[in-house]
Amino acid sequence: MTTQPRTLYQKIWDAHVVDTRDDGTCLIYIDRHIVHEVTSPQAFAALRASGRKVRRPDLHIAVPDHNLPTTARRDASGNRVPIADPQSAQQLDLLEKNAPEFGIRYIGDADIEQGIVHVVGPEQGFSLPGATIVCGDSHTACNGGLGALAFGIGTSEVEHVMATQTLLLKQSKTFQVNVEGKLGAGVSPKDVILHIIGLVGTAGGTGYVIEYTGNVFREMSIEGRLTVSNMSIEAGARAGLIAPDETTFAYVKGRPYAPVGAEWDKAVAWWKSLATDPGATYDKSIHIRAEDIEPTVTWGTSPEDTAPIGGVVPAPEDFEDASKRDAVKHSLEYMGLTPGTKLTDIAVENVFIGSCTNSRIEDIRAAAAILKGRKKADNVKWAIVVPGSGLVKAQAEAEGLDKIILEAGLEWREPGCSACLAMNPDKVPAGERCASTSNRNFTGRQGPGARTHLVSPAMAAAAAVTGHLADVRELTEQA
Amino acid sequence: MTPISQVSGRAYPFGRKNVDTDVIIPAQWLKTVTREGLGQGCLESVKAEPGNVFTDPEYAGSPLLIAGDNFGCGSSREHAAWALLDMGVTCVIAPSFSDIFSGNAFKNGILTVVLPQEAIDRLMEVAKTDPISVDLENQSVTTPFQDRFLFEIDPFRKHCLLGGLDEVGLTLAQDREISAYEGKAREALPFLASPVLHAA
Numbered sequence: 031m032t033t034q035p036r037t038l039y040q041k042i043w044d045a046h047v048v049d050t051r052d053d054g055t056c057l058i059y060i061d062r063h064i065v066h067e068v069t070s071p072q073a074f075a076a077l078r079a080s081g082r083k084v085r086r087p088d089l090h091i092a093v094p095d096h097n098l099p100t101t102a103r104r105d106a107s108g109n110r111v112p113i114a115d116p117q118s119a120q121q122l123d124l125l126e127k128n129a130p131e132f133g134i135r136y137i138g139d140a141d142i143e144q145g146i147v148h149v150v151g152p153e154q155g156f157s158l159p160g161a162t163i164v165c166g167d168s169h170t171a172c173n174g175g176l177g178a179l180a181f182g183i184g185t186s187e188v189e190h191v192m193a194t195q196t197l198l199l200k201q202s203k204t205f206q207v208n209v210e211g212k213l214g215a216g217v218s219p220k221d222v223i224l225h226i227i228g229l230v231g232t233a234g235g236t237g238y239v240i241e242y243t244g245n246v247f248r249e250m251s252i253e254g255r256l257t258v259s260n261m262s263i264e265a266g267a268r269a270g271l272i273a274p275d276e277t278t279f280a281y282v283k284g285r286p287y288a289p290v291g292a293e294w295d296k297a298v299a300w301w302k303s304l305a306t307d308p309g310a311t312y313d314k315s316i317h318i319r320a321e322d323i324e325p326t327v328t329w330g331t332s333p334e335d336t337a338p339i340g341g342v343v344p345a346p347e348d349f350e351d352a353s354k355r356d357a358v359k360h361s362l363e364y365m366g367l368t369p370g371t372k373l374t375d376i377a378v379e380n381v382f383i384g385s386c387t388n389s390r391i392e393d394i395r396a397a398a399a400i401l402k403g404r405k406k407a408d409n410v411k412w413a414i415v416v417p418g419s420g421l422v423k424a425q426a427e428a429e430g431l432d433k434i435i436l437e438a439g440l441e442w443r444e445p446g447c448s449a450c451l452a453m454n455p456d457k458v459p460a461g462e463r464c465a466s467t468s469n470r471n472f473t474g475r476q477g478p479g480a481r482t483h484l485v486s487p488a489m490a491a492a493a494a495v496t497g498h499l500a501d502v503r504e505l506t507e508q509a
Numbered sequence: 510m511t512p513i514s515q516v517s518g519r520a521y522p523f524g525r526k527n528v529d530t531d532v533i534i535p536a537q538w539l540k541t542v543t544r545e546g547l548g549q550g551c552l553e554s555v556k557a558e559p560g561n562v563f564t565d566p567e568y569a570g571s572p573l574l575i576a577g578d579n580f581g582c583g584s585s586r587e588h589a590a591w592a593l594l595d596m597g598v599t600c601v602i603a604p605s606f607s608d609i610f611s612g613n614a615f616k617n618g619i620l621t622v623v624l625p626q627e628a629i630d631r632l633m634e635v636a637k638t639d640p641i642s643v644d645l646e647n648q649s650v651t652t653p654f655q656d657r658f659l660f661e662i663d664p665f666r667k668h669c670l671l672g673g674l675d676e677v678g679l680t681l682a683q684d685r686e687i688s689a690y691e692g693k694a695r696e697a698l699p700f701l702a703s704p705v706l707h708a709a
Contacts (some may be wrong), residue, residue: 045698048690049683053664057683059690061701069586071542071698082677085572085687088704097540117540124542135706168585182585184613194685200663202608219709232527233579236608266582268608286707289700297700332527353526353577394614451536467698472583473554 035307037204038271041241042179042304045161048196057196061161062178064147065134065188067125069166070218073189074128084192091156093138094122095146096453100416100443108277110140112332118454132192145419145445148172148386152256153419155285159274159301164191169386169469170264175255176282177274177304179239182263203313205238205267209246210322213363216503218396219254220388220467220486222246223261224326228336231317235267238313241306242272246320248264252281253392260387263471264333273305327373327470327499330361335471338372339489339501364473365481366461373499376483380464381406381413381440381494382476383487385450388467389418391425393442394489398431399503400491406439407497413440413458416448442493452477465493510618512673513547516600516643518570522636524629525582526577530610533589547588548595573641575632576603581610590617598645602650604629615666620645620674628658645670684700 036044039123047058070092077084083467084090096120105111113119129136139142143154147165151157151173159177164170168182187197207226210465240262247255255272262270275393279298282288289297324338335358337344346355346369367376383389383397406413415435417423423445426432426445434443449456450468452475460479467490468475471482483499492500510608538550556563574593580603581589591615593601598621611621622643628650632641635652642651645667650658669676680687693701 051665055663055665057680057686059687059694062704068539072544072587074675075542082681086691089639115540120542122542132619156704160698166585166587168583170585182609184585184587184590184609184616184622186587186613186616190677190680193677194683194687195691196680197675198680200667232582234606236579236582263583264554266579266607288706288707289705290707294698300698307603332529357526395701453536461702470529470531470583471531475531478537478554479536482649 034265035310035449036366037306037312038177038241038273038304039179039202039204039312042160045160045199055198055200056128058162059196060164060496061089062151062156063162064151064156064165065090065125065129066096066165066167067094067121068096069185070119070128070188071124072185073192074132075123075367076189077132078159082387084132085195086132089195090134092125092129093137093144093147093150094125096447096451097121097445098139099455100414100446100448103444107378109489114371114455139471142420142424145422146386146389146447148260149418149422150391152176153285153421155282155288158282158450159278159289164197168263169260171268171270172256172260172386174259174262174270175272176278177272177301179269180273181269189283194307201366202239202268203237203297205235205317206312206315207239207240207242208244208315209242209318209320210244211246213246213320213323214453215413216325216488216506217323218488219250219257220374221326224328224336224484225259225323226318227261227265227333229318229325230265231334232264232332233266235262235265239268239269240267240311243271246369247272249324249328250390252277253390255287257387261333274301295331325486325489327489329367329373330358330363331471331473332357332361333366333469333471333484339373339499341372341373343367343369343373374501375498376463377409377498378465378493379409379411379462380458381410381490381492382449382464382466382468383414384416384418384430384448385468386418387469388487389416389422391422391466393429394426397491398434398501400488401438401440401495402434404438404495406494409497410494412496413451414443414449416443417445417509438495449476451481453474458482465490465499510673510675513599513620513670514645516620518640519568519573520574520575520602520632520636520641521556521568522633523562523574524612524633525675527579527582528576528583529583530586530589531583534586534592537587538592539586544591545595547592551592551596563687570597572597572599573643574601575636576601578604580606582607584601585609587613587617590614590619592619593616594619602632615670616676618670620670622650622660624658631656659683674678696699
């Protein structure tokens with residue numbers, strides 16, 4: 031065995047090498063694959079066309095999320111409510127047929143376990159620390175919050191994993207993002223990751239896997255760690271990692287697919303051995319003071335376009351790089367913003383609280399804490415809260431959070447990807463603004479012409495009740 | 510996969526930085542269950558911009574596209590590669606690509622060529638009037654004006670692209686190694702190797 035100090039990433043990698051080629055490319059074993067309806071039809075079709083099987087159906091689960099409407103899925107008599115968009119209906123039907131045909135467990139649209147792929151994996155204990163996890167969706171990086179090596183793949187790779195349970199990969203470089211100190215009041219995990227992306231840029235992590243280190247992540251809940259690791263891809267990194275610890279073990283224990291008995295003990299012993307060794311080196315590192323992070327929002331059409339809520343919309347001239355100046359000019363035109371405008375003066379017509387980034391129970395609690403006893407502002411036309419899974423929904427309802435949300439005048443929906451990417455009926459109208467807890471503010475992401483401002487759940491709730499981007503700290507100080 | 514060795518012809522002088530896959534193919538086009546027909550939706554919002562290169566008849570049907578840094582960032586949707594292919598683009602030249610996009614492009618027989626920004630600037634200039642030629646065998650990009658830029662490519666990728674090889678078929682031939690790994694993992698990491706669904 032090697033005695034060189036290794037990073038968390040190298041340890042997980044080493045444990046999954048099936049074969050190494052002369053040029054350093056490795057055949058890596060994949061422990062878990064989660065399938066959804068958008069990026070799988072062509073992979074199933076290719077398997078069928080070549081007469082190939084899914085090698086290990088027990089290592090895959092399938093769940094629909096992107097296309098599902100977030101309105102009721104069964105009518106009063108328990109019959110399925112038809113899906114209006116025929117293309118969405120076709121993709122959903124195909125997943126429901128393809129999964130069992132190839133021996134894969136299918137979680138149905140109205141099952142309580144249904145939800146967004148990256149919420150379902152950890153929640154079911156299907157995603158485990160130290161595992162290699164893939165899904166045809168770039169936010170698979172989310173699972174890195176558990177200490178799993180998890181990343182998004184394309185449809186050809188989906189087919190490759192189904193047929194061979196492996197992927198051909200080259201080892202990535204490692205990037206340490208260290209945050210130490212004490213986070214201020216009102217600063218959530220979402221603000222931490224937006225701040226990081228603002229510093230690193232959307233290409234800063236390309237070719238790297240990020241390991242988040244420092245007391246801020248050690249003290250963070252699993253829900254928060256999943257939020258942070260989720261957006262690793264927005265910094266260009268295919269995966270993020272946070273070392274598994276007692277918080278992780280407590281989260282995983284007792285979940286439906288979690289190991290039990292002697293296997294549990296064996297698992298915990300191995301998970302504890304995964305932390306980066308003292309003396310191991312990263313290919314690059316940045317160190318951030320927690321005290322420098324404020325509630326953060328985006329003003330442009332790239333996730334790196336961040337600013338503290340107390341700031342103003344920047345001007346293209348504020349940027350040194352010529353192509354960035356050009357991009358900012360395009361962004362501001364698309365966003366309908368004038369340089370120098372105070373961010374808190376930007377009115378929003380829509381609020382979306384949900385997505386694989388921010389739809390877990392803590393996110394719903396954070397939003398409800400702000401909404402409690404307040405009302406949605408009159409200029410906010412559409413404000414929805416979309417839980418990440420049926421189980422999150424049930425938990426929130428058991429805590430009475432749905433009532434707080436409804437009393438504040440927001441809608442409480444069924445689980446799914448919803449307005450994060452406008453593949454289902456939840457869209458932001460062209461030219462309108464949305465304070466959104468999702469992960470991408472790209473041109474047209476929430477619907478053609480939609481203008482997205484990325485924020486934390488508490489900040490989205492603050493926008494809902496004030497009618498504009500707002501500093502959540504001002505609302506909590508009043509209360 | 511169609512083998513690829515040379516791509517020659519006009520190039521779209523696009524040059525923009527951080528072009529994400531939502532821009533290459535917006536979500537409303539992802540509802541297809543086949544790989545074909547996405548060319549129409551390819552770069553839809555860019556095609557709506559006045560003076561864009563994609564609707565300019567000068568460049569119609571170009572097999573090459575020149576882009577800025579971090580091309581293909583964002584979503585893992587392979588539809589971005591399918592859309593470019595459907596539009597007739599088989600080679601993209603840029604200073605850098607997102608990891609997932611370059612993998613998806615490769616798996617669909619699209620050549621991604623990384624060149625320094627100075628070379629990109631020169632090619633952007635040439636592309637406005639003249640064709641560009643990319644030779645995978647010799648790993649070179651040339652112009653009618655004696656420009657010659659050499660590029661690096663992973664040898665395995667080069668081998669697969671030149672031969673139009675099916676990666677799934679190649680890996681299936683390694684069944685013995687995969688089975689051996691699975692046997693070892695059942696002993697060492699049973700909790701990963703064989704998930705059991707316990708009552709919730």
